[in-house]
Amino acid sequence: MYAAAAAGFQAVEAAWLYDADLQQLQRAKEATGLQVALLNTPPGDVKGDGDLGLGAVPGREAEFRHGLDLALTYARALDCKRIHLMAGRIPEGSDRAAVAKEMEAIFVQNLNYAADMLSKEGITGLIEPINTRITDPRYFLHSPHQ
Secondary structure (H helix, E strand, O other): HHHHHOOOOOOEOOOOOOOHHHHHHHHHHHHHEEEEEEEEEOOOOOOOOOOEEOOOOOOOOHHHHHHHHHHHHHHHOOOEEEEEOOEEOOOOOEEEEEEHHHHHHHHHHHHHHHHHHHHHHHOOOEEEOOOOOOOOOOOOOOOOOO
């Protein structure tokens, strides 16, 4: 945050800050005057091929909800009003077409749950399609038409 403020930024997006001490982040935010514009939900396992979110991942609904609770804790403490609800990747070795309906149903279920939780806090949930041709071929949410 200090580097962003020194460079003249007024706000920062904090992708995954969950390994950082929350009190230190609060002090940095206060010292710099920066706004935390956006947090991502925790990515899950990012080692190797990793998850890149859990919102649509079959069998990981409880982990998504736990991650949302953690994101809410950080968002409250940092006065952040937006959380990116990360969909996650198609499971390794799966055919996108074969798992699409199940993943969509799980994503919708998790988005409904998140909308209820976020609305109580005055926080906006965001989703972001990610380009599968260049950025991440396995990311579930790949089009605004999805």
